[in-house]
Amino acid sequence: MYSAKEAAEMTGLTTATLRYYEKEQLLPAIERTEQRYRQYSDTDIEWINMIQCLRMANVPIRSIREYILLLTQGGKTILQRRLMVQEYIDDLHSQMVNLQNALALTEKKLVFYEELLQSPSAQDLTYLEEWNLFKSKGES
Amino acid sequence: MYSAKEAAEMTGLTTATLRYYEKEQLLPAIERTEQRYRQYSDTDIEWINMIQCLRMANVPIRSIREYILLLTQGGKTILQRRLMVQEYIDDLHSQMVNLQNALALTEKKLVFYEELLQSPSAQDLTYLEEWNLFKSKGES
DNA sequence: ATAAACTATGAAGTGCGCTTCAAAGCAAGA
DNA sequence: TCTTGCTTTGAAGCGCACTTCATAGTTTAT
Numbered sequence: 001m002y003s004a005k006e007a008a009e010m011t012g013l014t015t016a017t018l019r020y021y022e023k024e025q026l027l028p029a030i031e032r033t034e035q036r037y038r039q040y041s042d043t044d045i046e047w048i049n050m051i052q053c054l055r056m057a058n059v060p061i062r063s064i065r066e067y068i069l070l071l072t073q074g075g076k077t078i079l080q081r082r083l084m085v086q087e088y089i090d091d092l093h094s095q096m097v098n099l100q101n102a103l104a105l106t107e108k109k110l111v112f113y114e115e116l117l118q119s120p121s122a123q124d125l126t127y128l129e130e131w132n133l134f135k136s137k138g139e140s
Numbered sequence: 141m142y143s144a145k146e147a148a149e150m151t152g153l154t155t156a157t158l159r160y161y162e163k164e165q166l167l168p169a170i171e172r173t174e175q176r177y178r179q180y181s182d183t184d185i186e187w188i189n190m191i192q193c194l195r196m197a198n199v200p201i202r203s204i205r206e207y208i209l210l211l212t213q214g215g216k217t218i219l220q221r222r223l224m225v226q227e228y229i230d231d232l233h234s235q236m237v238n239l240q241n242a243l244a245l246t247e248k249k250l251v252f253y254e255e256l257l258q259s260p261s262a263q264d265l266t267y268l269e270e271w272n273l274f275k276s277k278g279e280s
Numbered sequence: 281a282t283a284a285a286c287t288a289t290g291a292a293g294t295g296c297g298c299t300t301c302a303a304a305g306c307a308a309g310a
Numbered sequence: 311t312c313t314t315g316c317t318t319t320g321a322a323g324c325g326c327a328c329t330t331c332a333t334a335g336t337t338t339a340t
Binding site: 177 | 287288
């Protein structure tokens with residue numbers, strides 16, 4: 001069992017964030033000592049790591065709560081949970097596409113700047129000229 | 141040239157968002173009619189599309205503004221801009237890793253539920269039992 | 281001429297995900 | 311014992327990215 005501070009250190013979150021997650025019902029059953037001090041178990045820590053994994057992929061608190069709520073309601077909610085997980089996966093895939101689009105754009109931009117730095121004469125462009133030059137590269 | 145409403149329809153944003161972007165200096169030079177009505181050019185529309193592409197990849201308004209500010213300051217800022225673009229690319233890559241981690245987790249979860257639905261006897265688990273079962277699958 | 285539709289502006293409001301604060305209780309070492 | 315550090319709580323605050331509102335001017339169709 002770990003204290004609030006230990007759990008925070010282990011997960012890389014702050015104690016405030018852990019309390020916030022608990023308030024938002026992302027951590028349904030954190031034990032307490034007689035003096036109401038929190039006691040995080042190894043399972044709690046793993047659970048928090050899972051939450052972090054989802055949060056880093058922009059899964060909203062609300063969705064995680066919803067899932068956990070179903071989970072605590074037992075086996076009869078399996079179908080709903082499977083559907084939910086499927087929706088997460090779809091969302092993650094579409095985020096992936098967005099990232100790839102932005103990556104394609106920025107990588108083209110980088111190549112463009114590398115080229116520009118090779119020809120010192122071409123460096124005195126207004127931003128509109130630069131934009132048009134960049135576009136014409138993209139079209140070819 | 142397009143009116144506010146037309147530009148909004150073409151980009152899928154609202155007129156309010158376009159005004160907000162302008163206020164935040166993401167659209168430095170939108171023309172106006174004599175009555176101060178905005179007139180969006182084709183270049184403006186393309187520019188807005190580019191901003192949308194970055195926003196969908198979670199690039200903050202602040203960063204986009206910073207980049208555009210350098211851009212309007214001309215050729216002497218090319219080195220800084222190249223550095224900035226490189227930093228975007230790094231950030232996008234690390235976001236990609238986060239997405240892939242979450243995707244791996246949720247896809248494993250989905251397989252787990254598919255299996256669970258095949259064995260009706262195993263569906264009456266508490267959430268802790270389910271979690272432990274899921275973990276044991278992952279370790280194998 | 282008048283109503284409906286569009287545009288402008290600044291200011292205030294919203295939802296999210298934390299973070300910080302204030303006041304108080306508990307714990308461990310010098 | 312006293313101080314330092316950790317913990318508790320509820321409430322308030324914050325930064326971001328919009329969104330909505332109130333008020334007022336313009337344009338267009340009937």
